[in-house]
Amino acid sequence: MTAQSTTAPFATPKEPMNWGTRRSLVGVLYLAIQFSVLIIVHHSEQIASILESSCFVGLGAAATVLAFRNARSFAPGQTARRAWTFIAIMPMADAVAYAAFTMGDVLGTHSRSAILIGIATALLSVTRIMATVAFVGIVRLYRKTGLHLYLRARDYLAMVLVTALEVIALLFSSSGARASGGPELQSLVLWLSIPLVIALAPCSVLGVIIWRYTTIMGGGLVAKAWRANLLYGAAWLTYIALNAVVAYFFVVPQGAVPVTLPYVLFVGADWILKGSEYLIFLGASYQYEACTGIGDLSYVSESPSGAEFSTEAT
Amino acid sequence: MLTSSVGKAMAETLVNNAVKQVGTTPEMLAKDDVKRLSVALEGPLSELVGRDKATKLTSALRVLVGGVVGG
Numbered sequence: 001m002t003a004q005s006t007t008a009p010f011a012t013p014k015e016p017m018n019w020g021t022r023r024s025l026v027g028v029l030y031l032a033i034q035f036s037v038l039i040i041v042h043h044s045e046q047i048a049s050i051l052e053s054s055c056f057v058g059l060g061a062a063a064t065v066l067a068f069r070n071a072r073s074f075a076p077g078q079t080a081r082r083a084w085t086f087i088a089i090m091p092m093a094d095a096v097a098y099a100a101f102t103m104g105d106v107l108g109t110h111s112r113s114a115i116l117i118g119i120a121t122a123l124l125s126v127t128r129i130m131a132t133v134a135f136v137g138i139v140r141l142y143r144k145t146g147l148h149l150y151l152r153a154r155d156y157l158a159m160v161l162v163t164a165l166e167v168i169a170l171l172f173s174s175s176g177a178r179a180s181g182g183p184e185l186q187s188l189v190l191w192l193s194i195p196l197v198i199a200l201a202p203c204s205v206l207g208v209i210i211w212r213y214t215t216i217m218g219g220g221l222v223a224k225a226w227r228a229n230l231l232y233g234a235a236w237l238t239y240i241a242l243n244a245v246v247a248y249f250f251v252v253p254q255g256a257v258p259v260t261l262p263y264v265l266f267v268g269a270d271w272i273l274k275g276s277e278y279l280i281f282l283g284a285s286y287q288y289e290a291c292t293g294i295g296d297l298s299y300v301s302e303s304p305s306g307a308e309f310s311t312e313a314t
Numbered sequence: 315m316l317t318s319s320v321g322k323a324m325a326e327t328l329v330n331n332a333v334k335q336v337g338t339t340p341e342m343l344a345k346d347d348v349k350r351l352s353v354a355l356e357g358p359l360s361e362l363v364g365r366d367k368a369t370k371l372t373s374a375l376r377v378l379v380g381g382v383v384g385g
Contacts, residue, residue, distance in 0.1 A: 073364030080361055141361055147327050217321030222362050290319045291364040 019289045023282060030059060030278055034271065053102050059277050060095030064088050066284035073291035079141045083134035084287065087229060090131060091280045093123040098273075117185055121192040128199035131233065135206035138226070142213040149216065155208050162204035162234070165241045169197050172244035200237050207233055221290035228283030235276035243269040316371055319363050328358050352376050
């Protein structure tokens with residue numbers, strides 16, 4: 001093997017994928033579709049629902065694929081492999097739930113499939129319990145690295161705020177379930193979603209600890225990935241609490257209705273949910289970039305030692 | 315590259331842990347220690363960025379001091 005052929009892959013690396021631009025483009029496109037839906041809904045509710053659901057499911061699918069590929073980057077038995085496998089299921093569960101809850105509108109009827117909604121809600125609860133397991137693993141992993149953790153007053157304040165959100169979500173859970181499942185499926189959704197709300201509590205406390213670790217780490221793609229995942233969890237909790245409180249005071253507006261306070265509040269809660277899906281996509285893409293991006297190694301060939309190297313194991 | 319992946323403080327912590335594992339200090343680190351250092355670094359690093367990336371990063375470390383990538 002000649003020196004020229006062996007050095008080529010590292011000396012002239014192929015153009016690295018620009019993940020920053022891709023993430024921005026996906027975000028802009030996602031936002032543009034959401035605004036379009038607000039206009040289209042006044043002309044065709046059906047098309048607006050299909051567009052809205054497809055967009056949500058599409059982004060969830062992209063996040064799932066990236067997260068699964070992240071999991072495969074780690075060796076079997078490694079904590080991060082298990083954590084990313086669990087995280088991969090979350091956007092998929094979100095997509096299934098979103099499709100299940102909007103299916104009645106898409107079909108042009110207000111009937112909802114009890115079985116599908118039951119499965120979707122149970123799936124959401126299970127994935128949030130899995131997220132807790134994943135977060136415990138990540139905290140242990142960071143502790144094992146020897147990185148010194150020091151929690152500040154604002155971290156404890158964040159934990160208190162998150163717990164307050166939990167309490168609000170639980171207090172108003174009945175109205176939240178009615179807003180999501182309708183009066184006929186209120187009890188089913190309520191009982192199946194309570195584990196979800198409870199599982200988000202340890203998730204949130206562990207999330208604050210992981211957030212502090214990512215700050216101490218001093219930047220980097222892995223820190224960005226976990227911060228996006230944690231914001232996803234916080235956005236989900238905010239959505240549940242806000243949706244439940246708004247549903248307690250107002251009737252859920254259906255289809256194209258005039259812009260009123262309840263409409264703005266429900267659309268706001270819905271956008272928090274949609275935003276959370278983009279956040280989990282961001283998290284998965286940052287970790288994917290961390291696992292696959294090799295950066296520019298061309299400087300290696302200019303090493304003062306003038307070393308020759310091979311890309312194959314010797 | 316290591317810093318852009320895992321952050322400055324984490325990179326320093328991992329390298330310091332690896333240096334301790336090799337049984338030396340950053341000041342006393344010799345060229346011969348680099349291979350053992352990269353082996354010690356690869357395990358913890360792979361927990362954060364995956365196997366392939368960890369191998370590439372530690373191999374690059376060896377190349378920088380006149381080692382062999384993948385060797």
